[in-house]
Amino acid sequence: MGLKDKTSKGSRWRKTFVYAWQGLMDALGKEKNLQFHFVFASIMVVCSFIFSISRTEWLFVILSIFGVIALELMNTAVERVVDLVTKEYHPLAKQAKDIAAASVLVYAFMSVIIGLVIFLPKVIQLFEKWLVF
Template sequence: MLMDSRDKQVQLWKSFSYALAGIKTALWSERNMRIHFFVSLLVIGCSIFFSISKLEWLFVIVAIGGIFSLELVNTAIERVVDLVTDDYHPLAKQAKDLAAGAVFIYAIIAVLVGSTIFLPYFFRWLI
């Protein structure tokens, strides 16, 4: 049976609602996701305050979007590993550690991007 365009639209909206439910779950249940969220609000506030350039906005958006995306993937990996086994297993630990390491590396990159963008504005504002 073929789906009409209305059924496809309903499926599309359902998939969006599932994605939003995942984001909401992560924000409510994951401390690091909340930290990233509040830091991103601070960064957006600074971006508006300093009137950063369009190119700088692009870097800020990629940094924020990347860290949220990686944190969601990290959380998903942790949940799947926890679902598969309650017992300690070295490979389960490695999977969780590797995913956390990816978030950590991207967070360092995001801090470097933010420092490169905002430190000159901050020093000009002080002087």
């Protein structure tokens, strides 16, 4: 393998990241639900620092955040492909969009449960300290 082969592979590798970044920025600029998830994720990260959560808790928070965002991106991709294929109403097109959206809903619901398990005891403990004084 010559130097040129290595350079072309490196160039292709970089391009895949550039295209992925462009996709993320495009979706973030246009998708209100994705924007909401990013705002909520930012709030969770700040709360995680404030409450000094454990490493294990951080892993669950990180998995929750990135999982919801990844599924929201896939949902957006499914919606775009369906819209590309047909602009007319079709029951299967609706099902594809609804099922993709449901995957985000299910994962987001799980993330809320994880958030409650991690943060609710810490919030209760904080309020108990305030009520004592």
